[in-house]
Amino acid sequence: xxxxxxxxxxxxxxxxxxxxxxxxxxxxxxxxxxxxxxxxxxxxxxxxxxxxxxxxxxxxxxxxxxxxxxxxxxxxxxxxxxxxxxxxxxxxxxxxxxxxxxxxxxxxxxxxxxxxxxxxxxxxxxxxxxxxxxxxxxxxxxxxxxxxxxxxxxxxxxxxxxxxxxxxxxxxxxxxxxxxxxxxxxxxxxxxxxxxxxxxxxxxxxxxxxxxxxxxxxxxxxxxxxxxxxxxxxxxxxxxxxxxxxxxxxxxxxxxxxxxxxxxxxxxxxxxxxxxxxxxxxxxxxxxxxx
Amino acid sequence: xxxxxxxxxxxxxxxxxxxxxxxxxxxxxxxxxxxxxxxxxxxxxxxxxxxxxxxxxxxxxxxxxxxxxxxxxxxxxxxxxxxxxxxxxxxxxxxxxxxxxxxxxxxxxxxxxxxxxxxxxxxxxxxxxxxxxxxxxxxxxxxxxxxxxxxxxxxxxxxxxxxxxxxxxxxxxxxxxxxxxxxxxxxxxxxxxxxxxxxxxxxxxxxxxxxxxxxxxxxxxxxxxxxxxxxxxxxxxxxxxxxxxxxxxxxxxxxxxxxxxxxxxxxxxxxxxxxxxxxxxxxxxxxxxxxxxxxxxxxxxxxxxxxxxxxxxxxxxxxxxxxxxxxxxxxxxxxxxxxxxxxxxxxxxxxxxxxxxxxxxxxxxxxxxxxxxxxxxxxxxxxxxxxxxxxxxxxxxxxxxxxxxxxxxxxxxxxx
Numbered sequence: 038x039x040x041x042x043x044x045x046x047x048x049x050x051x052x053x054x055x056x057x058x059x060x061x062x063x064x065x066x067x068x069x070x071x072x073x074x075x076x077x078x079x080x081x082x083x084x085x086x087x088x089x090x091x092x093x094x095x096x097x098x099x100x101x102x103x104x105x106x107x108x109x110x111x112x113x114x115x116x117x118x119x120x121x122x123x124x125x126x127x128x129x130x131x132x133x134x135x136x137x138x139x140x141x142x143x144x145x146x147x148x149x150x151x152x153x154x155x156x157x158x159x160x161x162x163x164x165x166x167x168x169x170x171x172x173x174x175x176x177x178x179x180x181x182x183x184x185x186x187x188x189x190x191x192x193x194x195x196x197x198x199x200x201x202x203x204x205x206x207x208x209x210x211x212x213x214x215x216x217x218x219x220x221x222x223x224x225x226x227x228x229x230x231x232x233x234x235x236x237x238x239x240x241x242x243x244x245x246x247x248x249x250x251x252x253x254x255x256x257x258x259x260x261x262x263x264x265x266x267x268x269x270x271x272x273x274x275x276x277x278x279x280x281x282x283x284x285x286x287x288x289x290x291x292x293x294x295x296x297x298x299x300x301x302x303x304x305x306x307x308x309x310x311x312x313x314x315x316x317x318x319x320x321x322x323x324x325x326x327x328x
Numbered sequence: 329x330x331x332x333x334x335x336x337x338x339x340x341x342x343x344x345x346x347x348x349x350x351x352x353x354x355x356x357x358x359x360x361x362x363x364x365x366x367x368x369x370x371x372x373x374x375x376x377x378x379x380x381x382x383x384x385x386x387x388x389x390x391x392x393x394x395x396x397x398x399x400x401x402x403x404x405x406x407x408x409x410x411x412x413x414x415x416x417x418x419x420x421x422x423x424x425x426x427x428x429x430x431x432x433x434x435x436x437x438x439x440x441x442x443x444x445x446x447x448x449x450x451x452x453x454x455x456x457x458x459x460x461x462x463x464x465x466x467x468x469x470x471x472x473x474x475x476x477x478x479x480x481x482x483x484x485x486x487x488x489x490x491x492x493x494x495x496x497x498x499x500x501x502x503x504x505x506x507x508x509x510x511x512x513x514x515x516x517x518x519x520x521x522x523x524x525x526x527x528x529x530x531x532x533x534x535x536x537x538x539x540x541x542x543x544x545x546x547x548x549x550x551x552x553x554x555x556x557x558x559x560x561x562x563x564x565x566x567x568x569x570x571x572x573x574x575x576x577x578x579x580x581x582x583x584x585x586x587x588x589x590x591x592x593x594x595x596x597x598x599x600x601x602x603x604x605x606x607x608x609x610x611x612x613x614x615x616x617x618x619x620x621x622x623x624x625x626x627x628x629x630x631x632x633x634x635x636x637x638x639x640x641x642x643x644x645x646x647x648x649x650x651x652x653x654x655x656x657x658x659x660x661x662x663x664x665x666x667x668x669x670x671x672x673x674x675x676x677x678x679x680x681x682x683x684x685x686x687x688x689x690x691x692x693x694x695x696x697x698x699x700x701x702x703x704x705x706x707x708x709x710x711x712x713x714x715x716x717x718x719x720x721x722x723x724x725x726x727x728x729x730x731x732x733x734x735x736x737x738x739x740x741x742x743x744x
Contacts, residue, residue: 146473200673201728276627314728
């Protein structure tokens, strides 16, 4: 098993005909992902990368039975794209787009309330269940099927951590990039809950960073509901307060946003903290050996 | 409505709901510009105008015709304690006070020792203040909604109030589908101990402030203090507006307000060269990394290995070599740099494009410091070939730890 995406995922790509959409859809197909439909308004009826293109998500879902959407829609139109996929009843929307206005996301979150759609992202590398399905932009070759779940707010730092794991022959059940934005669709706690329930996941690696209180919420979940071990690293220990470090969410807000506060909360909840970002793999190896 | 206690519970263990540094945006504007926007939206502000010369300040003071306040226009907070706000009794005194501020550099607890330049002052009618209140709107990451925060403890930083008297902070989540409602205004107004006609006045003010917040894609709208004057009127005595960078494409008017003099020169230069994610830090190791999380982790690892990063730089996704070359221009323009680290894990960014950019940088400029390079990911072999065939001199690193360790040694002049 795995979470969110697997061999039964029928992927739809919103923005499939754009340059990024094309490039990464091709790589998803090469990885073995079943890409069943694309959506670009105005290009319905055509084929792109041998995938049928539709004008609307509603039509694409009706004709192809797509059950997950991967979004490459540019920032000014991305929120509308998420709303459209939600309205079409797609259970999972993975939004890669970086730079969506915060108030657009406020509307999206309001609309998602009470709906069955789960949003991952925006501003994220996507979701990958090694050997089964790649719904995102992550490098395919570095992953290995296995039993460790990975959740991260970062893209490239996750690639590094995944290659550390794979280098130690530690495979992954699913790798989830929840994204670097201030208002992510899914939080650490949301994804931890899925990994806790997944029979094939034995341990979870959590890569957090400064800003927000999401790591503290994760700590609450770990403390009360998580039975599987969690290895954590928090990026940004050395970042100055008040400065935005690339990610929209990565600005230290009050003392709760500090790496030290997050590390304290996670550690008190029983998570094992990696001493530095280059030793997340080794730390995970030790944890697995002790199980 | 929830009281402050509920607010604290809502955001986990966060003891300080920071309004002044909330995530999601960074474009700031001056106080006089924020007040002009507030006035457009019907939020009452003191009579006043901005002056660029002492003579202008005198003329404005004459026009106002009473006691005035001269306020240095800088982005940094803590102006009052740093001598950046002066109350004067005559146009002559206004001219003198403006003369002391304009052209000087103001050092506050939020600036470095070098301070920030003052090129304008706001000349405002002095107000007779009976009470100082606090009002702000920001987007709360936990509730994912805009939240109006109000307190009767105005005039100090809200973080301090949250520590010392959290029961005095009231908040109300706003449903974006229906907007700010009058009942919320009444609850918050009574929470600030307003009464009589002030309740309706405060409700209208909050409704207008919310409209402004939404219309302009603010990340923060803060009025501190919101004062009750001796004649029982509400007035925004000081105000701060920050805007969501991601939404600036639909607010050209706001974009034009940015005062680049108030920002770090290297950051402005980087921005002008297409490197939007550059932050100057206080070390001596230049860093070029792809991805914000990886860039933060690299800086942490450099410190773990005993060094200090001179900057945070996320190169982003590249279609050409220009930003790589420009990053090296920034490093060579920064006299503090003793060594440079390049750590690229190609995903969206392709390693061969980065390698080409590095070679071009070596061809275009003299690189006076050692460069330690670690490449991984998309098109790695091609990237390594380009570097090897170029004949440029650099230190190769095999992994994440190695690149940090080697650059720290290189910066200290240790050769292996």
